Amino acid sequence: MVHQQSSGTRLSQSGDTEDIPEREMSLLLAPRLAHFAGVARTEHVTRAAQQMQVPQSTLSRAMARLEQDLGVDLFARHGRTVSLTPAGRTFLTSVERALAEIERAVEEVRADADPATGKVAFGFLHTMGAETVPGLLQAFRAGHPRVRFSLVQNYGEAMLERLRAGELDLCLTSPVPDAPDLVARRLDEQKLRLVVPADHRLASRRRIRLAEAADETFVTLEPGYGLRRITDNLCAEAGFRPKVAFEGEEAETLRGLVAAGLGVALLPPPTVPRPGVVELTVTAPRAVREIGVAWLAGHPDTPPVAAFKKFLLSRRGNLLPT
Structure with missing residues (x-):
């Protein structure tokens, strides 16, 4: 006795059905989908077998097993020719869409791997x-x-x-x-500078030991950012824990906060000089960040x-x- 389940059914050798999960059903059916589409398009098992270069007997058994696994008739047989049943036409629409998506995926991954255009x-x-x-x-x-x-x-x-x-x-x-x-x-290393407001007490200096900024308010990147971790480590090496007033996500935003007089920051050199700040060379500890791939x-x-x-x-x- 066959009973239908939303997850699919399969006939056992004894004629009973076994419930199988949808994912298992997909894996079971996948190798047969191209064969089904070939027979459905030609409506002739012999012709489809010749086009796909598989034995006709193999193709016939595959179609019979496919119908058995689905629990529905996909083809009406007329001698050597076949025609799709209503269930077969519905199934073919989805199968062709799935096969086209696979073909697009194959083209895409091959294009991405092309030495010249990947x-x-x-x-x-x-x-x-x-x-x-x-x-x-x-x-x-x-x-x-x-x-x-x-x-x-x-x-x-x-x-x-x-x-x-x-x-x-x-x-x-x-x-x-x-x-x-x-x-x-x-790959390389990048010097970090102590960035201070243009009117800051240290702005007339060119070089500074980081310990001289121990009492300053810092603006930094948020925890989890590599530059924040480097800042905390350098300050610890200089003998203090920075007092953080503002945390951001982008270095140039921090430079803007420094220019507004809201704190000082350890930052890599800017792409272009920013008005309102002075960038001091840190002589101790050695203030650099390593860049790697x-x-x-x-x-x-x-x-x-x-x-x-x-x-x-x-x-x-x-x-x-x-």
Whole structure:
């Protein structure tokens, strides 16, 4: 006795039905969908078998088993020809849509992996978006003019999460991560400066020890940002814990807060000088942040990703604009 379930049914060898989950049913049916579409389009098993280069007996058994697994008749048989039943026509519409989607996916992944025109998903820090990354892409595309990029700007931890999720191929980040599931290479380092308002008591100085700012109010990036972690560590090395008044998500916003007299900040050099602030060289402790490239360990590279990775590694010590 056959009874229908929303999750699908299957006839056992004894003639009884076995309930099977929808996901298992999808896996069961998937290999037969192209065969079904071929028979449905030709309405002739022999002709379909010739076109698909499979034995006619194999194709006939596959169609019979497909109907058995679904628990419905998809074809009406007329000698050597067949015609679709109403259920078969409904099924064919969805099958053709599914097969077309698979074909589009195949074309897309092949295009992304093409050595000449493929795509690289590349993440980088906000502070590298104005000058460093555009310069790198310009230099790379001089030799690879048709490679496409999907660009993501974010803070370090968020980019590493997307790297682990397979959403990024490579990312430029700081600090350079040390994790067993990632591969990271140091590329360069960037000096950090103490940025103070133009009318600040320290504004007449060119150099400063960070300990001299122990009593100042700081504006910083939010916890979780690499630059925030570096700021906290440098201040601890200088013997104090910074008093934080404002936390933000972008370095140039912090520079604006400093210009407004709301605190001081440890920041990388700006792309263009900003009025209203003075940037002091920190002599002690050594105030730098390391910039590195990271990728997922064991993850195979497509040719365009491999080419861009090789390019980035060739820029060691010469990554940042002078």
